[in-house]
Amino acid sequence: MSIQVLLADDQALVRGALAALLSLEHDIEVVAEVGRGDEVLEQVRAKGVDVALLDIEMPGMSGIDTAALLREQAPTCRSLVVTTFGRAGYLRRALEAGASGFVVKDTPAGELAEAVRRVHAGLRVVDPTLATESLLDGASPLTDREREVLAEALSGAPVATIAARVHLSAGTVRNHLSSAIGKTGTTNRVEAARLAHDNGWL
Incomplete structure (x- = not known):
């Protein structure tokens, strides 16, 4: 049974590129693509999505808020944040919100597919450079x-x-x-x- 994947990114070109790359994998099927964070939950429920790939900055709802919503409303679907914004603070907030993984968009295709598999298997996947930065920078001091x-x-x-x-x-x-x-x-x-x-x- 292939891993059912949803892509959420407000840039159609990025969605198309990710879909094309992931579709080359024998065990991954892209079953839904959306351009807004507030469209994710409905598609996850309708298509039986296993892993949602979420951009951070999207109209409707951010990827971090979407990850929190999925954890609450669709706990069988795991979230993997795939973003241009490789910031340690985002990583920490995404994991706190319930995302299972956090990688940047220039991750090689093979590594991205492996990240999807690992997240689907219940593991955590974190960009190693960001993980180090996150530990060094510490948590946000702001309320x-x-x-x-x-x-x-x-x-x-x-x-x-x-x-x-x-x-x-x-x-x-x-x-x-x-x-x-x-x-x-x-x-x-x-x-x-x-x-x-x-x-x-x-």
């Missing part, structure tokens, strides 16, 4: 609220706008931003947001 306000600060939005978006008072948002700036060792909220984004903490 969930600090991450939330920094994510909004990335766009350069004023405090009042951020406060409205996250349903907090402007004073509370300022406190969270100030704390995040202190923890990241930066000088303003935009710098803090960029550093947190680059580390994969957002």
